[in-house]
Amino acid sequence: MAVSVRVLGQFPGLTRSRTVEGHGSDINGLIADLERQYPGFRGLVYDEKGEVLGYVNIYVNGDEIRSLRGKATALQNGDEVTLLPAIRGSALSFTEEQIKRYSRHIILSQVGGKGQRRLLEASVLLIGAGGLGSPAGLYLAAAGIGKLGIVDFDLVDLSNLHRQILHHNHDLGRAKVVSAAEAIADVNPDVEVVQHQVQLTSENVMDIIADYDIVVDGSDNFPTRYLVSDACVFGGKPNIHGSIFRFEGMATVFLPGKGCYRCLYPVPPQPGAVPSCQEAGVLGVLPGIIGLIQATETIKFILDIGESLNGRLLLFDALDMEFREVKCRRNANCPVCGDNPTITNLIDYEEFCGIRAASHQ
Amino acid sequence: MTEAVKVDLEIDLKGEVCPYTFVKSKLALEELESGQVLRVVVDHLPAVENVPRSLDNEGHQVLEVVQINDSDWSITIRKA
Ligand SMILES: [Zn+2]
Numbered sequence: 077m078a079v080s081v082r083v084l085g086q087f088p089g090l091t092r093s094r095t096v097e098g099h100g101s102d103i104n105g106l107i108a109d110l111e112r113q114y115p116g117f118r119g120l121v122y123d124e125k126g127e128v129l130g131y132v133n134i135y136v137n138g139d140e141i142r143s144l145r146g147k148a149t150a151l152q153n154g155d156e157v158t159l160l161p162a163i164r165g166s167a168l169s170f171t172e173e174q175i176k177r178y179s180r181h182i183i184l185s186q187v188g189g190k191g192q193r194r195l196l197e198a199s200v201l202l203i204g205a206g207g208l209g210s211p212a213g214l215y216l217a218a219a220g221i222g223k224l225g226i227v228d229f230d231l232v233d234l235s236n237l238h239r240q241i242l243h244h245n246h247d248l249g250r251a252k253v254v255s256a257a258e259a260i261a262d263v264n265p266d267v268e269v270v271q272h273q274v275q276l277t278s279e280n281v282m283d284i285i286a287d288y289d290i291v292v293d294g295s296d297n298f299p300t301r302y303l304v305s306d307a308c309v310f311g312g313k314p315n316i317h318g319s320i321f322r323f324e325g326m327a328t329v330f331l332p333g334k335g336c337y338r339c340l341y342p343v344p345p346q347p348g349a350v351p352s353c354q355e356a357g358v359l360g361v362l363p364g365i366i367g368l369i370q371a372t373e374t375i376k377f378i379l380d381i382g383e384s385l386n387g388r389l390l391l392f393d394a395l396d397m398e399f400r401e402v403k404c405r406r407n408a409n410c411p412v413c414g415d416n417p418t419i420t421n422l423i424d425y426e427e428f429c430g431i432r433a434a435s436h437q
Numbered sequence: 438m439t440e441a442v443k444v445d446l447e448i449d450l451k452g453e454v455c456p457y458t459f460v461k462s463k464l465a466l467e468e469l470e471s472g473q474v475l476r477v478v479v480d481h482l483p484a485v486e487n488v489p490r491s492l493d494n495e496g497h498q499v500l501e502v503v504q505i506n507d508s509d510w511s512i513t514i515r516k517a
Contacts, residue, residue, distance in 0.1 A: 084446075131447075140443070175461065176457070179456060182460050182463060183456060183463070188463065
């Protein structure tokens with residue numbers, strides 16, 4: 077007889093799964109089969125005399141076997157057997173350290189142990205370990221995102237440190253991905269950090285984003301922003317967007333089938349038309365605010381709670397200290413995600429910032 | 438009523454203090470199915486009030502809170 081067996085407490089540590097399949101004409105036969113599959117199983121169920129341990133309850137289709145025929149309780153194909161031991165608090169699926177670390181999350185009814193588990197099983201790719209990626213990365217790591225990928229080609233420069241809080245004085249000249257990985261490991265060793273020290277291009281972007289559930293775009297240049305947006309449309313990935321300029325920032329969420337960056341701005345500005353990168357200047361605290369809006373939306377998306385920023389463009393002005401929002405729905409005429417897309421391949425735009433753009437003209 | 442209710446899961450939280458008494462009770466309830474019963478034993482006096490109140494706030498049914506010896510209390514909850 078093939079039955080499905082739901083195991084709780086310490087059993088999943090042995091079976092590696094909460095639901096396993098077993099065979100047997102009665103409970104005794106089933107336990108023998110599970111012992112063959114998972115050596116040591118029998119010892120978790122029976123005492124040395126072969127009797128069911130007093131603190132282990134076994135249910136067949138919801139009835140405890142002590143009210144049936146004990147170990148001789150017959151099994152039918154398709155029966156559901158549940159093994160439920162009395163457990164000490166620490167035997168749950170979190171370690172003692174995790175219970176303490178995430179207790180203020182677990183207490184929240186919208187998060188709980190289940191939500192924290194989702195965060196620990198989630199994977200997020202940060203585009204850039206700079207102004208936006210720093211606060212987003214640190215808080216996402218602290219929140220227990222299981223896997224954080226970081227894409228950044230740059231080295232840490234002294235001019236970064238007034239806003240890029242992942243990096244420190246002792247990191248000057250080091251790769252940002254390395255510096256970021258160290259900072260994150262210091263905050264939360266639960267997080268697996270994957271370093272991508274590459275320049276994103278049409279050649280590698282699809283492969284890199286494929287390994288992640290969500291992309292957080294903290295890029296500081298148009299070629300990367302368009303590349304990431306297009307790649308997220310083609311790859312069906314949520315893109316949590318943020319951008320900053322002097323004293324102003326914006327943030328929104330692009331979900332698959334529900335808009336992209338080109339719905340807002342179909343093509344990049346002409347070289348020289350918009351000041352960008354180094355020339356522009358930025359208030360150091362600004363990326364802290366925008367980057368944490370991105371982190372917040374990322375966590376809400378993973379937990380599936382609240383009202384997403386999808387369809388809304390949030391605008392922030394630090395000088396007026398004012399938030400406003402405008403609608404940003406999917407644009408049917410969008411060249412990438414519209415009804416009749418004209419862009420069907422990734423594009424490597426030229427960097428059009430400062431000297432390189434000028435020399436290109 | 439103590440003997441009448443079938444307890445599906447029992448956890449010993451003696452030595453734990455707030456908020457971990459609640460956190461661990463909540464995690465244990467998440468392991469159960471709706472309608473199943475959890476019994477927790479605590480010896481941290483504030484938890485005797487806090488745990489039932491917090492679990493009640495989350496919609497679970499507190500069946501019984503009873504002192505079982507000089508130091509320990511038993512709290513029985515049915516999962517919502
Ligand atoms: Zn679009």
